[in-house]
Amino acid sequence: MKLVLAGAQHFHMYHLLDYVQETGKAVFAGVYDDDRNVLQEISDKYGVPKYDDLDEMLQTCQPDVVACFAKPSTRGKVIAKCLGAGVSVLADKPPVLNLEELHDLKKVVSGMSGPKFTVLLSERYNPPVRTLKRIVDDGEIGDIVNFTAFRPHKMKKSERPDWFFRRQDYGGILVDLAIHDVDIFHWITGRKILEVTAHAGNFTVPEYPEFEDNGQIIFRADGGVTGLIKVDWLAPSAHPTHGDCRYFITGTKGTIEVKTGGDIGTTGGTITVCTETKPPYSVTLDRVESDLYGDFFAAIKDNAEPAISMKDVFEAMQVVLAARDAADDNCIISLE
Amino acid sequence: MKLVLAGAQHFHMYHLLDYVQETGKAVFAGVYDDDRNVLQEISDKYGVPKYDDLDEMLQTCQPDVVACFAKPSTRGKVIAKCLGAGVSVLADKPPVLNLEELHDLKKVVSGMSGPKFTVLLSERYNPPVRTLKRIVDDGEIGDIVNFTAFRPHKMKKSERPDWFFRRQDYGGILVDLAIHDVDIFHWITGRKILEVTAHAGNFTVPEYPEFEDNGQIIFRADGGVTGLIKVDWLAPSAHPTHGDCRYFITGTKGTIEVKTGGDIGTTGGTITVCTETKPPYSVTLDRVESDLYGDFFAAIKDNAEPAISMKDVFEAMQVVLAARDAADDNCIISLE
Structure with a gap:
């Protein structure tokens, strides 16, 4: 399981990255953020290539899963782009900030069966x-x-x-x-x-x-x-x-x-x-x-709906x- | 301090009656209720005269304070009548059940300075x-x-x-x-x-x-x-x-x-x-x-506003x- 980080703006990401390192259940393969300092810090700390362009990272790394800890206001777009590119996404909460972004995300995933999506409802x-x-x-x-x-x-x-x-x-x-x-x-x-x-x-x-x-x-x-x-x-x-x-x-x-x-x-x-x-x-x-990350990686492998499903996430967001x-x-x- | 009971429908009354017996801070002088069984029970238990007419009890007993544990729907009228007759009232909560009764009660006490009123906000x-x-x-x-x-x-x-x-x-x-x-x-x-x-x-x-x-x-x-x-x-x-x-x-x-x-x-x-x-x-x-009953009896004696004032009671009722x-x-x- 190859994992990249798209947006590194919330300390919740360390929990996931440490988990990946400790369990070896995934390989952390690259980090993208539009803030150069943040990018350098994560790249140095975990010894992974850094990207200041999301498309470039997706194309170069060919990840199985994108972990999104972007600034909340940019999460919606990042998630939609990754899912749209056929890559599964694990996002910090909240994944979107308004009904328009929620609508856009629903549109992207409508009828989609390949990439999986879940949110860190820990x-x-x-x-x-x-x-x-x-x-x-x-x-x-x-x-x-x-x-x-x-x-x-x-x-x-x-x-x-x-x-x-x-x-x-x-x-x-x-x-x-x-x-x-x-x-x-x-x-x-x-x-x-x-x-x-x-x-x-x-x-x-x-x-x-x-x-x-x-x-x-x-x-x-x-x-x-x-x-x-x-x-x-x-x-x-x-x-x-x-x-x-x-x-x-x-x-x-x-x-x-x-x-x-x-x-x-x-x-x-x-x-x-x-x-x-x-x-x-x-x-x-x-x-x-079990644990959230492990269950999600397994859902990707098995082409199964994650325990915290898209429907669950969308319903909670709506409320x-x-x-x-x-x-x-x-x-x-x-x-x- | 002469106390009578106007309405004996809630077990909260026993707390007050026992208090009066134990402390001697008031003399329990009569009970009124429109339910004959209830009336007989309290009259027997505490050895006090029973009345099936409120006016008659007020006139005969000439109480300093009326304790009202009437059925909630009849409390408002009982309280208004006693206060209107110039007798202080300690009522179980809630003292009234609708805005009309609240309005009527406010009208009765408007400008009144003699009788005191409080509610068992214990x-x-x-x-x-x-x-x-x-x-x-x-x-x-x-x-x-x-x-x-x-x-x-x-x-x-x-x-x-x-x-x-x-x-x-x-x-x-x-x-x-x-x-x-x-x-x-x-x-x-x-x-x-x-x-x-x-x-x-x-x-x-x-x-x-x-x-x-x-x-x-x-x-x-x-x-x-x-x-x-x-x-x-x-x-x-x-x-x-x-x-x-x-x-x-x-x-x-x-x-x-x-x-x-x-x-x-x-x-x-x-x-x-x-x-x-x-x-x-x-x-x-x-x-x-201090205690609620003792403070209220003292407020009656001192012609002072009770700790739980009419204003407090009316504001809470409104909400x-x-x-x-x-x-x-x-x-x-x-x-x-």
């Missing part, structure tokens, strides 16, 4: 989230009534690139962070979100008035299931993880609280379940035998884009 | 909530950005009267339960809620289709502060308290999580704070020297009634 492989899904699937808490997610992250202001603070380049907090929780809701419940309302605001970064350090979404899904998602860049610096992320699931026969830890590669987490017959008890986390619009326009948006 | 005296307010007031977490409240309670279906399951008599879950959290938000932050959206639904009581076993509110307050409130009657029977109620406060400089326990008179609870400089630490709960309408009509309601 919570799907987080042991506490995996365990949560298993407990829900086991019927332990009955039917799901409400799904609440908290996703606070540390801002680490001084380490962030300029684009992080600009709406046009970054896309906004609801699109960047809430996509995880929307996807997990869809995955855990099998329900489709039908309607969203949201807010976003900025309390701590006055020098970038477009930036949002906090946001919240309320939604209604099919079957009358409801949910709340709270995201922010206000996790206190002293917190031991990247943020005290949680899920709270209310079922007809019990409740589950999940502490998931912070970000990609975070270990730890806890699950507490309470039911009609059992007072709160902790559940040992399931071992997760977070609607949430951002709802916050901007202060309205309820229907997705039916 | 969380104000709950040690963890009191401690939360002190920590916020101390500036430990900076300015408040987001306020999230969970209020799950046990349904105890077999112990509930019929009216509990009918919207017309009960008022709905958002009005009954969320009033606590709206009031605590106002109290903790000093912010006014300007806009609400909400949902409510019923998963577990199909025989009463009007009943709601769960609800959620999203709101925006002045200064751009936002919040989420989740309420339900789905706390698992096996949970050690009446429900795992929580507050999560996100500030510009830290976060606070509060576990408050279940209902009036619940003891226990915990507070965890995390700031920019201190990893998560537990705070010893403040001792609460929860708007939330119920927002849920019913699937819209955003402005309170500006």
